[in-house]
Amino acid sequence: MAGHHAQHFTTSEFAKICGVTKHTLFHYDEIGLLKPEYINAKGYRYYGMQQTYVLDVIHVLKKAGSSLQEIKSFIQNQNTPLLIELFEQKLKALELEQQRIKRMQKLLSGAIEMTKQATDASPEGLHIEQCELEYFIAVQLEQGDGDKEFFRKFIEYRTHCDEQMIDYEFPVWTILRQEHYEAGEYYPDYFGNKIKTPIPGETIWIKPKGMYAVMNHRGSYESMPETYSLMKEEIEKEGLQVCGHVYALDLLTYFAESNPDEYIIKIYVEVCTADNPSKGQNGLT
Numbered sequence: 001m002a003g004h005h006a007q008h009f010t011t012s013e014f015a016k017i018c019g020v021t022k023h024t025l026f027h028y029d030e031i032g033l034l035k036p037e038y039i040n041a042k043g044y045r046y047y048g049m050q051q052t053y054v055l056d057v058i059h060v061l062k063k064a065g066s067s068l069q070e071i072k073s074f075i076q077n078q079n080t081p082l083l084i085e086l087f088e089q090k091l092k093a094l095e096l097e098q099q100r101i102k103r104m105q106k107l108l109s110g111a112i113e114m115t116k117q118a119t120d121a122s123p124e125g126l127h128i129e130q131c132e133l134e135y136f137i138a139v140q141l142e143q144g145d146g147d148k149e150f151f152r153k154f155i156e157y158r159t160h161c162d163e164q165m166i167d168y169e170f171p172v173w174t175i176l177r178q179e180h181y182e183a184g185e186y187y188p189d190y191f192g193n194k195i196k197t198p199i200p201g202e203t204i205w206i207k208p209k210g211m212y213a214v215m216n217h218r219g220s221y222e223s224m225p226e227t228y229s230l231m232k233e234e235i236e237k238e239g240l241q242v243c244g245h246v247y248a249l250d251l252l253t254y255f256a257e258s259n260p261d262e263y264i265i266k267i268y269v270e271v272c273t274a275d276n277p278s279k280g281q282n283g284l285t
Contacts, residue, residue, distance in 0.1 A: 008038060008046035018055050033072045034058065064090035065097075099165055110170030111255060118252035118264045126215045126234040131207070131268065137161070137168060138175065138192040138205040138284070143185065154191065161193075166202070168193035172253075175205060176228075176246040181269070186225045188248070204285045207247055212268040213240065216251070220260035224248070227267060235271055244270025245283070 015022045028034040029045070034054055036045035054075065061071045066086075074086055139157045141150060161168060174188035190205060198204045213235050217227040228246070235242060252264040 008048055011036070011045045011047070014047040014051070018052060020055070028058075031068060031072065033068055033075070061086070061090070065093050066090065096165075103165065103167060106167070107170045114171045114251050115256050118256070126213055126231060126238070128238070128240075128271070129212050129214050129268075131209065131212050133209040134207040135195050135198055136173060136175070136190075136192045136205040136207065137166065137195050137199060138190040138203045140190055140203070141188055143187050145187075150191075157192070166195070166199065168195050172250045174248045175207075176248070178242060178245050178270075181228065181246045182242060184225075184229075186228050198285060205283065206285060207268075208244065208270070210244070211240075211271055212247075213238070213271045214269075215267050217248075217265045217267055218261075218263070220263060221265075222260075224265065224267075231267065231269055235269065238271075239273070240271040241274055242269055243272040246270075 009017070011022050011025055015025055025034070025036075025045070025047075029036060034051065037048040037051060038046040040046070057075065058071055061074065062068075064087075066074075070086075074082060139153055141153065145153070160166075171193070173192060173194065175190040175192070176186065177189045180186070180189060192205065195204075213231060215227060215231050215234070217224055219227075232242070247268040249266040249268070250263075251266050252262070254260075254263075257263060
């Protein structure tokens with residue numbers, strides 16, 4: 001290339017040194033985002049060296065999440081205050097995205113841990129555990145809700161947690177009030193996820209520190225009443241009595257198993273000895 005165009009790049013040259021395709025340059029030209037500096041009589045496009053800077057700006061803003069229309073508007077009105085405003089917006093957006101990524105990493109790590117724990121879990125037998133105080137973000141259920149209403153509330157709850165960026169642990173818990181458990185009414189009163197500390201404005205349930213009878217249920221949710229009843233018998237045989245609510249933790253469910261008969265759900269029943277019936281603070285805050 002000689003004469004007037006010695007300091008220009010052909011479309012192929014410009015695409016190569018800038019790391020884009022010719023198709024991308026053609027598209028940018030069509031939408032008026034980056035037009036060639038010169039087009040000769042034969043229709044060949046030529047780009048100037050300064051346009052590499054424009055393309056660099058486009059790359060940076062694209063990676064920061066700007067749409068092509070936003071980038072075009074910025075380039076057409078380019079100035080220092082506008083650049084600062086736009087970059088501050090994108091910085092906030094990237095920080096928010098980092099929070100989402102960290103939150104998703106935590107959820108996936110929790111899913112892996114629960115699944116590994118489930119593979120080592122024994123479905124047989126009742127044992128006693130000393131548990132620490134725990135907090136749950138909770139959603140109330142009604143006895144007449146049924147599965148359809150349960151799933152509606154569950155989806156609304158998860159959407160709310162995502163929108164508010166609530167940092168909760170992966171496994172789903174259900175909570176059954178003591179009076180319902182003892183009456184043989186096993187439909188859960190609440191569901192939710194464990195959180196580290198209470199969150200203002202949210203419905204929080206406290207699982208108290210104390211002694212719990214624990215058993216792993218293997219099977220579908222529908223078959224859990226059998227395990228609940230069995231636990232009552234085993235608790236009585238151990239010389240203990242129910243003195244609190246019942247908590248069920250999903251260890252292995254629909255995320256990992258397509259067959260409900262292979263689900264594993266860990267059940268905790270707060271218990272105490274007959275000569276020491278006291279219990280810690282529990283329930284809704």
